[in-house]
Amino acid sequence: MLLYGRNPVLEALKAGLVQELLVARGVEEALVKELKGYDVRLKFAARIELDQIAGTTDHQGVIAEVEDLAWATVDDILDRAEQRGEQLLIVLLDGITDPRNFGAIIRSAEVLGAHGVVVEERRSAPLSATVAKAAAGATSFLPVAQTKNLPRLIDQLKAENVWVYGAAGEAAQPLARLDFDRPLALVIGAEGEGMRRLVREKCDELVSIPVRGQVQSLNASVAAGILIHHAVSSRVAR
Incomplete structure (x- = not known):
């Protein structure tokens, strides 16, 4: 590649x-x-x-x-958190098909301290040179995995006592009201459409990012960066 x-x-x-x-x-x-x-x-x-x-x-x-960028496995991401002795922080992407957004989320996840990113096999941009460039090299260090069925993966994570928070602009719960000091999966939905209904229903909590301007929504990669940063900062502060 x-x-x-x-x-x-x-x-x-x-x-x-x-x-x-x-x-x-x-x-x-x-x-x-x-x-x-x-x-x-x-x-x-x-x-x-x-x-x-x-x-x-x-x-x-x-x-x-x-060499072509290789997909990791979800187990690779779980092992990464365990080896570091840290509570899991994994980012799940539901329908992020723009390679620049995909790469930017990988970059934020690696820089801010998440343990990996997971996408659904048929609802994601492929790992490509465009993704790698947008990630500014983070694809060399952060495991990025595929799953065949995201809702099923969420069920599996929840069975392992991982909490699942989904980003939704209309959610009643703002960041400050939720506990991020626990094993956690953050779900980011597609631009405009957000999360699919089934994925949304699988989430333990829906969380919103407070906005003060006239524009009421954030780019998916920006939203992901804010959520990851808040999760990591909340853990450090405790």
Whole structure:
């Protein structure tokens, strides 16, 4: 798979996933020096050649050849929390099909301290270069898993004493009223449509993010970031 953009490529280099790099002639000497610090082959080419290979001009002068991104398993995510001795914090995505939103949620989850992200197999954007770029390299470090049936997975998590909170703009419960200091799954629904009815009904609580402006809804990736941050901060504060 081709991976492009400076942050995603540098994170993939740190993770040891890159064997060869294609670099545009004329990029900053500081970037070339940083790239040469890794045990990887560098090839230089005209920027227009990188445009053609990536199919976009948004490559920032560097393209990496890496193995295709691999799906983790839900068990990988549960094990990650256990190995760290932390209460589980998992993000479940119900119908996030925009790859940039998907990547941004992965980035927020990794940066803010969630243990992994799970999507339903037929209701998600695939793991792709666009997702990896939007995630700014977080796909190299955070397990992202698929499930065939999200409502069934929610039942399985609840059987393991995991609480499930679903984000819903019309929910009566604001963030401050809920207990986040417990094993927790946060459900983020699709842009505009929100969670499916069955997924919504499976949630233990529906939670809303207070808004003060005239626009009454948040982008899915922004909402996910706020919820993850609040969950982690609530645990640290106790």
